[in-house]
Amino acid sequence: MDSRVSARALTAALGGWRTREPAYEALADGIRLLCLDNRLAPRTALPAERELAASLHVSRSTVAAAYRSLRDTGHIASVRGSGSETLPLGRRDTGRVASTEGAIDLQQASPPAWPGLAGVVSEVAGQAAALVARVGYDVLGRSDLRGAIAEHYTRRGIPTDASEVIVTTGAQSAIHLLASVLLGRGDRVLIETPTYPHAADAFRRAGARLVGVPVTAAEGWDMDRAEQALARTLPVAAYLMPDFQNPTGRSMTPEDRTIMLAAAERAGTVVILDETTADLDIDRGWVAPAFLHGEPGSVVRLGSLGKTVWGGLRVGWIRGEADLIRRLVAARSTQDLGTPEFEQAVAAALLPRFAEIVAQRSHLLRTGRDAAIAALHSALPEWTVPTPSGGVSLWIELDAPLSSALVMHVRSRGLLLSAGSRFAVDGGHDRHLRLPFTAPTDQLERAAAILAEAWPRVRGGAPVAAVEQLEAVV
Structure with a gap:
């Protein structure tokens, strides 16, 4: 077994698992969802039945029946005397539809490729002879691409030199690299909750302790909590998405940015700004200000072409x-050997057309957002559906904290979503559901219809006492 999860940690991750009867199947569904989201990695040893029963305040027979159900669906394996462990995805009945044909997969919030991309790739491929004459990968980044990225920042009012840029294999690689260089085991990291879950995973793997600051679709960041957390915990780093935050879609006001920076500077905290969604403006209509005037060294920015292109x-x-940047280059060889030349050449060709790309994305995302909101308002008027001014998803508030149960229920109907708890830092968010609006409008309308059909059954099948208890907690 590669790792072990304690009964206490598993209980916290399960959150409001008591979403239907019988209790053992509700518990099994909760663990299945953790496996599907990879919050329980393959080959993770599960707690003993007696320990988990005590932590969850249920009978041992309930846990035993849940484990038996998980064995039947191939999510775990049990060996007498050795306990139970989760299995790799390929050996599990993942809960997906039998065939992916016709399924609506809204687990990833990524728009389809920009329509002009194929042409650009073909043009770059025409330079293949020159490209293959080079090493093929670059630990720092091509000088022309780093120069184009620096110019992109300079146009935004953040004067930047190419020496202040390193090119990575996507934003996730950038987050892992920063975590490995900036953090040591036990260091604290301030992070929004809900947040981009893979960033939280990267910081945890670096040994960091996460300090959550609430952000909501309706009110934005709790700046009082943020200031208090920075002053009290003195985190080494703060990870923030100030523009079209994932998953809420909120953007910081200029005042929020000023307050956050001042508090971070007082705490000696490095501010990591994830701007992967910052250019996905639908109707805000104004350019986001620099997070600060003068851009001191305590602010690090990361971006990518994954969402825009x-x-x-x-x-x-x-x-x-x-x-x-020099420290990142020195540390990078332990993670990867560099970014492929061909992809860098494509990116360098795309950046001069960035305004054209962003305009097309804005139109595409506006169409999807408006279609999703209209369909949900019509089908599920009891839900609170925000209207974000940019980004890629809706952070919907349900009228009961049953997001995990709903996600499991609609999987068998061919609708694949991520529960609100997937984006939590310290548990919770079972009252919320993330619904990306990057899919075609007909799929978004079908998704709303499936959710509308499923919601009464999920809500009606949950034990009344459990729902009331969950609502009291939330």
């Missing part, structure tokens, strides 16, 4: 002081 174009970058 295509998720398959694995090119990202980090913008920071030249000294930090």
Whole structure:
């Protein structure tokens, strides 16, 4: 077994698992969802039945029956005397439809490729002879691409030199690299909750302790909590998405940015700004201000072309002081050997057309957002559906904290979603559901119809006492 999850940790991750009867199947569904989201990695040892029963305040027979159900669906394996462990995805009945044909997969919030991408790729492929004469990958990044990225920041009012940029294999690679260089085991990281879950995973793997600051679709960031958390915990780093935050879609006001920066500077905290969604403006209509005036070295920015151009174009970058860039280059060989030349050449050809690309994305996302909101308002008027001014998803508030149960229920109907708890830092968010609006409008309308059909059954099948208890907690 590669790792072990304690009964206490599993209980926290399960959150409001008591979403239907019988209790053992509700518990099994909760663990299945953790496996599907990879919050329980393959080959993770589960707690003993007696320990988990005590932590969940249920009978041991309930846990035993849940484990038996998980064995039947191939999610776990049990060996007498060795306990139970989760299985790799390929050996599980994942809960998906038998065939993916006709399924609506809204687990990934990525728009389809920008229509002009194929032409650009073909043009770059015409330079293949020159490209293959080079090494093929680059630990720092092509000088022309780093220069184009620097110019992109300079146009935004953040004067940048190419020496302040390193090119990575996507934003996720950038986050892992920053975590490995900036953090040590036990260091604290301030992070929004809900947040981009893979960033939280990266910081945890670096040994960091996460300090959550609430952000909501309706009110934005709790700046009082943020200031208090920075002053009290003195985190080494703060990870923020100030523009079209994932998953809420909110953007910080200029005042929020000023307050956050001042509090971070007082705490000696490095501010990591994830701007992967910052250019996906639908109708805000104004350019986001620089997070600060003068851009001190305590602010590091990361971006990518994954959301704006295509998720398959694995090119990202980090913008920071030249000294930090040198440290990142020195540490990178333990993670990867560099970004492929071909993808960098494509990215360098795309950046001069960035305004054209962003305009097309804005139109595409507006169409999807408006279609999703209209369909949900019509089908599920009891839900609170926000209207974000940009980004890629809706952070919907349900009228009962049953997001996980709903996600499991609609999987068998061919609708694949991520529950609100997937985006939590310290548990919770079972009252919320993330619904990306990057899919075609007909799929979004079908998704709303499936959710409308399923919701009464999910809500009606949950034990009344459990729902009331969950609502009291939430």
